[in-house]
Structure formats: C-alpha cells, structure tokens
Amino acid sequence: KDGLKTLNGWGADMLCVTCNTAHHFIDGFRGEIEKPIVHIIDETILKSQQVCPNGAWLTATLGTMRTGLYQRHAESSGYTFRIPDPDMQVEIHDVTDMVKAGQHKEAGEKFRGIVERLWAIEKLPIVGACTEIPIAYANTGLDPQMGISSLEALADGGVACGLPRDKALKYAAQTLKGTAELVMKTGQHPGALKDAVCSPGGSTIEGVRALEEH
Secondary structure, eight states: OOHHHHHHHHHOOOOOOTTTTHHHHHHGGGGOOSSOOOOOOHHHHHHHHOOOTTOEEEEEOOHHHTHHHHHHHHHHHTTEEEOOHHHHHHHHHHHHHHHHHHOOOHHHHHEEEHHHHHHHHOOOOOESSSTTHHHHTTTTTTTTGGGGHHHHHHHHHHHHTTTTHHHHHOOOOOEEEEHHHHHHHOOOHHHOOOOOHOOOTTTHHHHHHEEEEE
C-alpha cells in the first residue's frame, strides 16, 4: 500500500501490479488509492468472458488458488472457472518454478501433459492466472487461442486506460525480467531467492506468511 501511495505522489496516472497474488492485499485497500488501479484479476476475467462465456480452466500458483481471488471475483462477475484437483494444482505450481528457473521447454512439456488431462475432462480455455504460466503454455505447442494470459489481459486493461499498447506490454513484461535474470545468473531456486530478500521481522516475510496461509 505504501509503495502504491508513493507512486501516486510521484505523479503516476494509473497503477498496475503484475503479481496476481498481491491483489489479495490490494483488494483490502483499493479504495484508499487515488489513482485508478488496473486490476489484473478483473481484466483476466473480462478477457476470459470474451474468449469463452461458458467458462475456463483456472491455473495458478498454490498461493493464488488458496486465496480464492479469482473464484470470488469471477462469482461477482457471473463467470465460472473450472478448478484442477489438488494434486494437479501442485504440478501447476511446479511449472511456474520451472519457468522462473529458465526451464521453459521443460515447463512447456510438463504443462502440456497437465492441459491434456484437463481437456480430457472438458475442453475449455486455459487461464494462466500467474504471469509465468503463459510462458509455459507458449512452449506446449498447443493452440494459442486456447490460452488466456493474465499478463496480456493486464496490458489490455492498461490500453483501455489510455496507455499505448507497446508500452503496456513492455511495462508488464519488464516486471518479470528482473526475477528471471536473477535466477539465471545465480542458478538458485526461486525459493532461495525469496528467502534472501526476507529480512527477520520485516514486512516482506510477513507478506509471504500471509500468502502462504491461504
């Protein structure tokens, strides 16, 4: 919240947060922020409604799934997400870790197997409700039209608020670049990098703990 208020003070015209799970906190103070927030959850649901009004499969990290963010916002919008079973949710979370580690081809192969199992139940579009999942989907070799990217949806929301599309995509993608480069450079697991930035008794670890509780 303090960070977004600081950006307000610096003269930002709109605010975008690319982390899906962070919106668990944003929903609690959204009304306190003066400038409009392009809400990645709402924009992804809007995109999903446009692509397939009958529903879609929701794939995300365990943190995002446990918060119920997408489920709540979808319900209020009259939209329905199909939810993978708990074991498959763990596999999907592993895919996001593989993408963060730069293992895009391997992540695509693993995710393809997951998607094919979901489609054996019902063939609906796959919503990548984590910004790493669209990268995995792009490496599956499956129909691009059946994948819905939260990152692309966020960029669409930025365009709707007046941001040029090339800048909207660039700004959204740039937020992922730093983490990915750090993983590639150090060779460390994303979990180890998370631990490295969590100071004892600090706000970062408190945020992580709150997310893991969900």
